[in-house]
Amino acid sequence: MQVIRTRESLQRLSDQCRAQGKLIALVPTMGALHAGHLSLVAEGHQRADEVWVSLFLNPTQFSDAKDLDAYPSTEEQDLELCRRAGAHVVWMPTREEVYPPGAQTWVEVRELSKPLCGSSRAGHFLGVSTVVSKLFLAAKPHYAIFGEKDFQQLAIIKRMVQDMGFDLEVIGAPTIREPDGLALSSRNVNLGPIARREALCIARALDRANDMASTGSASYDAVLDTVRAELNTTTLGQIDYVELCDPVTLESVSGDLSGPTLLAIAMYFQSENTDVAAPQVRLIDNRVLLR
């Protein structure tokens, strides 16, 4: 496994691979790898000859400096996990490599960046679409693989690739969960034991909504009421949003369930220890409901 630091080295390696007819799959990550990321690497192996992982904690997608500071950093372990997962290349650029001094160029996917996480995390998706564009230009992959847990991010990247004409295919891979249903997230390690247990309300709420949808008789309002009631059973959790929307445009829907509908949830969980500097943990999850 090669560990590459500079963009130029990565671009030369990509040219070499492409000239040899090798297909490259890129798995963009912010490090703090878990089994969810490794499933993306495995998906890459299914499709491409070369699987490349980028490890870059992107500062511009954190609207809150405390949130960035609290983001777990596990570099040595990340490299070991990539090695064991059979990654061919790990790209670990410096901040200056990705944002040169005086950088002032931004890639914005306008409408899709507004609702859901876009409304509670100002500038988040501007940072995401910008950095992902840069990763694509550096690796020049044939495939880019993202998890469906970050559903809005995946929708935005797909739209951006189509709009801009990036010469690659975006692949969404299913959310990986703990045995008890909690969606894997790098942020889960920041949950205390009580919040960790209470966070299961999200998976339970998604299951209940799914059951209601599959019976075919539920209205959107009834689904939302049930989901909110489930999420409100916690003592440390607080709902950021619960939304039902069109899975392509991410626009809110109303009326009766008809056709595939995205149920998206975001919740904050309070820290359990008394250190006031300890961050809240924000968790997101989703399910596409089918009648």
Next chain:
Amino acid sequence: MQVIRTRESLQRLSDQCRAQGKLIALVPTMGALHAGHLSLVAEGHQRADEVWVSLFLNPTQFSDAKDLDAYPSTEEQDLELCRRAGAHVVWMPTREEVYPPGAQTWVEVRELSKPLCGSSRAGHFLGVSTVVSKLFLAAKPHYAIFGEKDFQQLAIIKRMVQDMGFDLEVIGAPTIREPDGLALSSRNVNLGPIARREALCIARALDRANDMASTGSASYDAVLDTVRAELNTTTLGQIDYVELCDPVTLESVSGDLSGPTLLAIAMYFQSENTDVAAPQVRLIDNRVLLR
């Protein structure tokens, strides 16, 4: 010479060339080709094995619909000029190829897009940086060649390429002029005979400023006064802006001339005929003044 319509065909051809070790130079144009564009093609031949010209009248860089309608369209002649100039490929995408239905992704170079033409043409450079990104992603060239006549555009594209990490080098080529000094522009054909003669005030003003700067004793204010006086000798012309700025940051400068300074001029010329729908013609020109 191959004429290519779809983005995908162009990307496959680029892959082929790159795999064979051929260097590609891209000359992005909006058509209405003149000797200025052909000098860019010639510059491409100096550097690369393949010279590709894109012909795409980009609607998003026109803030004024009348301006877009008045932009000359000379497709057959453009193709013939490309052929004679030895272009290997002409890319003529449809509007939908570049802006798919529902397109909502924009590339913005923030600070550099604000002054000069950015302040008189709202959204112009947002359209430019977005479309040029798309052209780069479609052609995947090693070089991209732009004229220095559009100095701010060149500065923005250079900054964008550096910030985003596009795997290509941006080349600026000198402004080509008519024998009497008028900078070549696709818009020149819309000048009536009187305006055409009066438009020479711009080249005269640049020359006078250059003379003042080379003597080394001129203040910025004295240069600006001389330039404005020269431009105000016309009956059909109206100054849009006259600015002295840093050639890299494009920020206004003041005080005494020291180091290279960009003198940038934009003027409107009235139509001479009585058809009220006839557009004003906007001309720009510039010179980097050296002591």
